[in-house]
Amino acid sequence: MPRDYVEDELSRKSVFKSEHYLSIDYVPENLPHRENELRSLAQNFKTLISSPGRTSQKFIIEGPVGTGKTAVAKRFAEQMVHAARRRDIRFHKLHINCRVNKSAYLVYLKILREFKPEFPRRGHSPEELLQMIVEVLENEDRYLLLILDELDYFIKQKGGDILYNLTRLMDDQLNAQQRLSMIGVGRQIRLDENLFDSSTLSTLQRNIVRFERYNATELSDILSERIKMAFEDRAVMSETLQLICEIASERGDARYAIELLWRAGKQADSTTSSVILPDYARKAKADTHPELRKEILESLPIQSHLLLLAAARKLKEGRSAYVTIGEVEDMYRSVCEEYDSEPRAHTQVWEWVQDLNAHGVIDTKRSGVGQRGQTTLVGLSDVPADLLEQYLLGLLDKGRL
Numbered sequence: 001m002p003r004d005y006v007e008d009e010l011s012r013k014s015v016f017k018s019e020h021y022l023s024i025d026y027v028p029e030n031l032p033h034r035e036n037e038l039r040s041l042a043q044n045f046k047t048l049i050s051s052p053g054r055t056s057q058k059f060i061i062e063g064p065v066g067t068g069k070t071a072v073a074k075r076f077a078e079q080m081v082h083a084a085r086r087r088d089i090r091f092h093k094l095h096i097n098c099r100v101n102k103s104a105y106l107v108y109l110k111i112l113r114e115f116k117p118e119f120p121r122r123g124h125s126p127e128e129l130l131q132m133i134v135e136v137l138e139n140e141d142r143y144l145l146l147i148l149d150e151l152d153y154f155i156k157q158k159g160g161d162i163l164y165n166l167t168r169l170m171d172d173q174l175n176a177q178q179r180l181s182m183i184g185v186g187r188q189i190r191l192d193e194n195l196f197d198s199s200t201l202s203t204l205q206r207n208i209v210r211f212e213r214y215n216a217t218e219l220s221d222i223l224s225e226r227i228k229m230a231f232e233d234r235a236v237m238s239e240t241l242q243l244i245c246e247i248a249s250e251r252g253d254a255r256y257a258i259e260l261l262w263r264a265g266k267q268a269d270s271t272t273s274s275v276i277l278p279d280y281a282r283k284a285k286a287d288t289h290p291e292l293r294k295e296i297l298e299s300l301p302i303q304s305h306l307l308l309l310a311a312a313r314k315l316k317e318g319r320s321a322y323v324t325i326g327e328v329e330d331m332y333r334s335v336c337e338e339y340d341s342e343p344r345a346h347t348q349v350w351e352w353v354q355d356l357n358a359h360g361v362i363d364t365k366r367s368g369v370g371q372r373g374q375t376t377l378v379g380l381s382d383v384p385a386d387l388l389e390q391y392l393l394g395l396l397d398k399g400r401l
């Protein structure tokens, strides 16, 4: 009988029971070690349900990578909606990623479309959209909890007006019902006078929930819950779990811990082992580069990939921490040639550099007045140039297929 490779694969044992519990988008029911944060949010937001329309709330959730900010905000908003539904209040939640919806216009559009899905993309000013949001909420007696995720990026680019405009919405009308509340989420949200009006600023400064990095024990509790759902019984050795938590505790990052666990599981499958040995975790560590923020890099346009590739190559070649923007542009032109792409003008390149800086992918600073005169210097934030280059080559190749 000829060998049937498909049947072979299908009948092959896997350490995974339901891999999707380890996927990035999955938000677990329980969030161990974030109980206090969830309670604190609930205490502050409960009036939105006990006395709808009386007040609105504005909060900031801040903390390092992978500390559960997005997960907590989503889970909390969900619980608010359920509580409201039990009381027949028309309460909505909307999670907006401000790195994807990069302008106030796109954010407003997204809000409006939550209530009017067919609303056209073009043809209105941001002010008109805002006005329509007010009307929809008012006329249909609805309330909205808005989660503005990755808000730090947005504020760096556009300042804090969006918060002012959104919160001021209801204030214009006498005795109006307060229908919009929000939670801003980010690693570090710059709260300074230049970016915000004074009343928004003072509210926000009082309402910050800070998330700390997880230690190894906390990570172990988080992973243990996932392991029960995602893996076959006894597939994950306790030594392996411990090792993963130790590795990930250096960053305090639950996303990294979950990725290590998933990769270690893949390693077990590829060697047809029914248990995940500690060595698979070590191998996973060597293959995982948490400093390479893939979700950010993937979301960038191809032209930014080319520019970033140029910067990575120049930095590698020069073996220095920074190169000038002129040097990057020279390299960019040759990269464009290699990829049959028309290089863009300096002003456009300059905008991309600012954008990459706001994303935290590159680091820019002004040079001192030296031989070259004053110019902008470009460096990389966390990632080794070599690693970034390899990753970008992969992305660009995929794009060419």
Ligand SMILES: Nc1ncnc2c1ncn2[C@@H]1O[C@H](COP(=O)(O)OP(=O)(O)OP(=O)(O)O)[C@@H](O)[C@H]1O
Pocket (backbone or CB within 6 Å): 023, 024, 025, 026, 027, 028, 030, 031, 032, 033, 034, 063, 064, 065, 066, 067, 068, 069, 070, 071, 072, 186, 187, 222, 254, 255, 258
């Ligand atoms: N306390 C927790 N319990 C269970 N899972 C958690 C917990 N904290 C984080 N996670 C999981 O870890 C991963 C990263 O969490 P999350 O996306 O919320 O981090 P974040 O703080 O928003 O990070 P970033 O700053 O990169 O956006 C997610 O898969 C999330 O479900």
Ligand SMILES: [Mg+2]
Pocket (backbone or CB within 6 Å): 069, 070, 071, 149
């Ligand atoms: Mg997040």
